[in-house]
Structures are given as structure tokens and as C-alpha cells.
Amino acid sequence: MVRPIAGATRSFHHYLSCHTLPPRAGPPIWRTMPHTTPARPLWPALKRGMAGYCPACGGGRLFLRFLKPAAACAHCRQPLDGHQADDFPSYIVILLLGHIIVPLMIEVNYVFDIPLGWQTAIWPSLTAVLAIALIQPVKGAVIAYQWARRMHGFARGGSA
Numbered sequence: 001m002v003r004p005i006a007g008a009t010r011s012f013h014h015y016l017s018c019h020t021l022p023p024r025a026g027p028p029i030w031r032t033m034p035h036t037t038p039a040r041p042l043w044p045a046l047k048r049g050m051a052g053y054c055p056a057c058g059g060g061r062l063f064l065r066f067l068k069p070a071a072a073c074a075h076c077r078q079p080l081d082g083h084q085a086d087d088f089p090s091y092i093v094i095l096l097l098g099h100i101i102v103p104l105m106i107e108v109n110y111v112f113d114i115p116l117g118w119q120t121a122i123w124p125s126l127t128a129v130l131a132i133a134l135i136q137p138v139k140g141a142v143i144a145y146q147w148a149r150r151m152h153g154f155a156r157g158g159s160a
Helices: 012-018 042-051 088-111 116-148 152-156
Strands: none
Touching: 042 116, 088 116, 116 152
């Protein structure tokens, strides 16, 4: 049996009823905010970004070097330096590689009897090759997502 605390005269529900805010009158805040900027198409932008092209037009190259984005598109002049794709592409690649390599290791070890020395050479090498192959498309997709959703430096206008 639960005994009440000595000196406690009010319940927790009474405390909540006294210390809550009254309901807000009018429509929800997200419905009252004006949408002045047109939406940018997400999926075509992601496809262009993963292919390494400008998310706005698909004509210019997104990267000057392996992971160095261009300051602006050479074709449509869309500024591309407003992105903040710092470490997030690397986290996505690590997540993807974990879901690819670990089941592959388990299945290969189940089916084949590969010596441990060979495995210590195969799996890190395969992981490094896949990481290098995935990092640029993933970074392009992150930049394209930020462009399509007008995040960070892409919110200040540019082409629609």
C-alpha cells in the first residue's frame, strides 16, 4: 500500500493544472507563416547532386576536385558555396558501409572458410574502396538536399 507523504496536501495533477499555459487562440503557428518562396524539386535535385552536377540545372559540375564543391555553377550561376556539408556525408557513408560490410562478412564467413590473414586484408581494403566510392555522391546529395530545402546559405534566393 502506498502511503502519502507527510505534509503533502496537493496531488501532482493539481500542480499540473495550476502550472500549464492556456491554449493558444487561433490557427497553429505553422499555418500562419507565409510561404513566399516557391518549393524546389527534391528528387531531381538529389539525383543531380549524386551524379555530381548542379542541383539547380544539372548542367554544371558540382565539384571542382574530388570533394571540393564549386563556388557557383558554371552553367546557371547558382551559388553553391552556401552549403554546410561538413561531417554529415561521412556519417552517412559510415552508416551505409556498416549495413553493407557487416552482413557481407557474416555471409562470407558462413559460406566459405577463409583464413583470418586473408580476411584482415580483404575487409579493410573493401571498406576503404567502398568509402572512397560513396563519399562524393553522398556529399553531392547532402548539398542538393540543402539547396532543395533552402537550408543554410541557399535560403537567400538564387534560382528557383
